[in-house]
Amino acid sequence: MPSKTKRKKRAKGVDYGFATQTARDFIQLYNVDWLPVDVFELVDRYAEATNQNIQIKTIEDLSFETKIDRQSLIDDVIYGEDGLAIFDPDTNTYSIIINEKAEPYGRIRWTVVHELAHIVLGHLSNSKTSIVMWQLTEDEYNDMEQEAHIFAGEILSPKFIIYRIGAHSSAEIQDICGLSIAASDSRENAIFELINDKRKMHDSMLTIIPTFAQFLEFKTICIEKDKMRIKSRITQNTPAEKQLSILKVNITPEGKYERCPYCGNNHNADAANFCKLCGSSLFESQPLTPTTPCGKIGEKDASFCDHCGNIVYKTRFGLLFDKDEL
Ligand SMILES: [Zn+2]
Ligand SMILES: [Zn+2]
Ligand SMILES: [Zn+2]
Incomplete structure (x- = not known):
């Protein structure tokens, strides 16, 4: 052993x-x-x-x-x-x-x-x-x-x-x-x-x-809300406003926007599939469709999971926290 x-x-x-x-x-x-x-x-x-x-x-x-x-x-x-x-x-x-x-x-x-x-x-x-x-x-x-x-x-x-x-x-x-x-x-x-x-x-x-x-920090979590403890304290960040593709954005060789063309966020992670602030797909063609929540722990300012595109909840200590407590 x-x-x-x-x-x-x-x-x-x-x-x-x-x-x-x-x-x-x-x-x-x-x-x-x-x-x-x-x-x-x-x-x-x-x-x-x-x-x-x-x-x-x-x-x-x-x-x-x-x-x-x-x-x-x-x-x-x-x-x-x-x-x-x-x-x-x-x-x-x-x-x-x-x-x-x-x-x-x-x-x-x-x-x-x-x-x-x-x-x-x-x-x-x-x-x-x-x-x-x-x-x-x-x-x-x-x-x-x-x-x-x-x-x-x-x-x-x-x-x-x-x-x-x-x-x-x-x-x-x-x-x-x-x-x-x-x-x-x-x-x-x-x-x-x-x-x-x-x-x-x-x-x-x-x-x-x-x-x-990760457990000790303020984060967000991509999960079905009834799978978490303390259901009465659910909070989400407010999604960024989408403004119909008004920004001219460069596209990487992988066919991905360099920043979100809908809300302008340029702080998405390199591996992100979705914009963490407005939830838009970051791929120019074949936009991915969000599936069931994937369980990923995200940054505390995220409104959406940058991996699967689902909405996320604020979390700390494995609990869903109220906005006032953050
Ligand atoms: Zn025993
Ligand atoms: Zn965005
Ligand atoms: Zn996810």
């Missing part, structure tokens, strides 16, 4: 430092750069980068595969928990089983990363194919559970990012990180501890903050 941190021989007790540092390395190695973290995509990205076979299965998937009813699977496979990571030494495959009906949804997201943690932290092996009580001593079980929770907390709500945003209350953390109330309460405590021990802040500040640079 390519982790910068190597665990010394497993000591007794919870290895806080190892779990925390592994999570911070993970953020950098696998480019965790946005909140709320897309946990399913994260598992795929990690599996692909490390060339491991990790499958996420819901109880429903498993029930369909095995023809065993839901309740029996919940009772006898995941032991009434929200999820379980299982290693199969014969096929060298990891499975993350989740109860997709656990409520609230934030809990499922936590479970996915918690189970991933058991894989990333090297808890599973030929002799310990899952972290369940009857395979381990009680201390060993509790230590590994604790480490997996530390890892999940740092990935889903990185302390330094939350601190930087100034989201110190549980409710704000819940909103920005997409966690359950219980998880947000525990993160609120972790952040409070950090504020009281500023020495710890320094190192990670320098490594983690740059990863989240």
